[in-house]
Amino acid sequence: MARVGLTTERLVRAGAELADEVGFDQVTVSELARRFDVKVASLYSHLKNSQDLKTKIALLALEELADRAADALAGRAGKDALAAFANVYRDYAREHPGRYAAAQTRLDPATAAASAGVRHAQMTRAILRGYDLTEPDQTHAVRLLGSVFHGYVSLEMGGGFSHSAPDTQETWSRILEALDALLRHWPAP
Template sequence: MARAGVTAERLTLAAAELADEIGFPNVTLSALARRFGVKPAALYSHVRDARDLRSRVASLALAELADRAGAALAGRAGKDALVAFANAYRDYAREHPGRYAAAQSELGLETVDATAARRHSDMTRAILHGYGLPEPGRTDAIRMLHSTFHGYVSLEAAGGFRRHPRGADVSWSRTLDALDVALRNWPDS
């Protein structure tokens, strides 16, 4: 029998909060059950297994990130859109490190909400459309942007920029300037 008030949605949100607190790799059904004051077996009426729970957290994170990026992009184009998208991405990673890690995890296309992942791709393609990049250059540019954003926020989260007196925000701004220049001067295939 399912415990009153425990739903798949509440479990997913609690798991996402737990991921932000202790790290996505440390989210387990046992840890989540402790949070709800139930035995781990009680969760199986709401989620299939740990992989299902982790996929739900990844889907939630992707949807949240897509919502945030979509709101930031509204009415913007060119460099303004690039900067708004990048800042939404970085801010989300800073505010929700566990959820961000979930969104970056390789859980398989069959388990993660394809709609949220597709929204990210579509928004990035829309930004690049403003730069006039045709395929296959657009795909290459998407990979460059994602690699740059993910690399930067991952290094920043790990403390990789603390040892230098130049602030990480200044370098972030310069990085976005450089990406804008690269996109405006994209080499022909």
Template structure:
């Protein structure tokens, strides 16, 4: 019998916390069972398997991150919105590295379409309205933003900028300024 108080929601949050502590790749039903000092079998009344747990954590992280990005974007436009958007992702990744990794889990098409991933794309497109880009440039720009922000954050989290000057914060500001200049140059 499952321990009283264990719910899919509580297990998802505990899994997200575990991901931040040990890395998303290390999160399994077995690791979660150890955290609650229960037998693995007792969690299967709440979770199908480790893939189900990881998907739940990914959906949780996508929701949490979308809320953070939306709050950062509120009332901003142009370069200010771009900087807030990028910093929301960077800040989340720094504070919650396991959840950030989870938010990039490849989901099946149906799950992805029902997830907050759609909100992320909508917010990127809304941000880009301030740059007055026509299609297909707007789609290219959404992909560019994702590539630059996620690429920079991944390199920074891996320690890729630890051994040289200038520091990562200075380079980050330069990257955001460069993206802004590029996007402004593409206006229709």
């Protein structure tokens, strides 16, 4: 009965990899057990249940994303910061589709408040400091940016833009330019 050395940490990391390979909603405690060559029930010493696993994968993804975004923002401002930030999301989603999907799962308010999600909101606000917006327009703009980034990435990954000219990279660049222009000339109500 050799011990494998399971920990919540290792399980969550493996779960994240599994998500990237087979899709977040195909992540299953059983498959995870199989990968560690261990019986399913053994995982329940480290995880409360299946939902717990998924939540922890989501939190991991949010952390990784926030870390990357913070890195990308360092030393940048204005359109430069905007593009760097946006590209972090898009690149992360492409590299880690399962983790990205995980990051979109609805968390209960308490968990969300303690997650890296708040860093994301702060960083978006930081970017907007490079533009001339005051409250409440800044909040409107935060929400717009979140919508565009999330919406674009999820449509692109879902194949919504597939196989049609012009290519999506071109569209992405033009959208970032358009957003920059919009933020520089944000219309009065």
